[in-house]
Amino acid sequence: MRLIKFIDKLPKDSVCNVMGKQLLKSGTSILANYVEANSASSKKNFINFFTHSLKSANESKVWLALLRDTKKGNLTELKWLLEELTETANILASSLLTLKGKK
Secondary structure (H helix, E strand, O other), X not given: OXXXXXXXXXXXXXXXXXXXXXXXXXXXXXXXXXXXXXXXXXXXXXXXXXXXXXXXHHHHHHHHHHHHHOOOOOHHHHHHHHHHHHXXXXXXXXXXXXXXXXX
């Protein structure tokens, strides 16, 4: 919810419009794929959905970094969101390594 509120408060210009839409897609995809993973019919499907969650988290970090670097949006909120996404991505990556037996 915090991400959605952040996106809603972005400046209303063409750059923020495009980046905001991309961030909304990738940011909400993290949770959507995590939920799908929890109802997966096989370990392979579970890993696949978890992998998509990780990719979405990494993509979201890119959009937030671009917004930060162009000084669009609340910089304090951007910093917090980036920290949360980094932590989320690390958890997903660690979980994937465990699931694949590489940790």
